Amino acid sequence: MSTALIVGVGDGLSASLARKLAARGMKLVLAARKVDKLEALAAETNGVTVSCDAANGEDVEALFGRTDEMGGDLEVVIYNPSSRVRGPFVDVDPGEVQKALQVTAFGAFLVAQQGARRMLPRGKGTILFTGASAGVKGYPQSASFAMGKFALRGLAQSMARELHPKGIHVGHVVIDGAIRNPGRTEPADKPHSMLDPDAIAETYMQLIDQDRSAWSWEVEVRPWVETF
Template identity: 75%
Template sequence: MSPAATLPRSQPMSIALIVGVGDGLSASLARQLAARGHHLVLAARNTDKLADLEAETGATTAAGDAADPAAVCRLFEQVDGIDGDLAVAIYNPSARVRGPLVDLDPAEVRRALDVTAYGAFLVAQAAARRMLAQGHGTILFTGASAGVKGFAQSAPFAMGKFALRGLAQSMARELHPQNIHVGHVVIDGAIRNPGRSEPADKPDSMLDPDAIAETYLALIDQHRSAWSWEIELRPFVERF
């Protein structure tokens, strides 16, 4: 088990921060982390949608735009106000702009890059500063197959996810020797979310969010003598 996962109960509370929370993967992560005893901080642009999850998990919620430095600063001030160590930080947000390259709106492309990559940098930098000070922690990024291969008419998403993957790899090489575990999870396929499921004749053709969350927890639990910096997840029928 990693140091972040084995803090004695006499130590400060273990905090888990999830940025970009909705009702799919991030909700599964929240429930599983709360079941382990973490105090959750759930961040989203609109926290009204988090009322049920907040009540279920006893989480603290924080509203703000992850691509806004001032908002990220306020978020971590809120985290700092909780008596405990920041054991886990997970970054989920991304933005897609589809269409032929020559027709893309530059402003929309910049916004997509801000959400997918720049916001990840801001959150990761703030989390790393705190984890370095306490001597341990885990930072995880939610990636996509677009970060490994660019698809036609999806350049902005590929640009953002390639940047996210590069950030994670660079951070892992810098921070692993300082006892900060950095992981990048490539989600290759559609996620089964509330109101979105696979056809009856194609069972398990979408990723189950609870199953994905279990893999995130397995990354958190890895012994530091055998840390992964990246793992790919896909349904058994997915082509790659």
């Protein structure tokens, strides 16, 4: 039985991903800083929860050690975490910006490196990153998020060019818009303006299923009413 690892699990997109991967019979490892909130999802998907600060190298090594203990081949790794500091550029705290970059970009590097090391000997596997429109266009008062997401996109592109010829599919999903979550729905004056997490998750599954003769390294998803 193959294994899928999702890092940065919550009750939105990552929960949808967990359900779809579990429906395929994959063993799941669900990682988050606080795992208490994942009890119901873990029970539903028969997943194993692991507490992990993705920006901490020791935590990431321990996470993959736990994943190895489950046995089976690591087929899928999905990285979701991100962090941001809002505010005027001249006022944002440098220390908080550094923390945000460590979560959004450096953590992605740590997780992807560990995943690739396990996939390369078999010449098979998929590593997917959750990006944002901030990774292709920087918004005002959001410098840290733009920096982190641009770095994430660059990481994905570099990895794809290096690892695709070695059988590892690397994908970056640009989510251009707000995601509908439990307790968070479209305002009355903007119907249909949010992305459905199940629909986004289906796009991830399509990337996982892509034939290697037509691999995509990046896809964009946005509501049909979203301007761009």
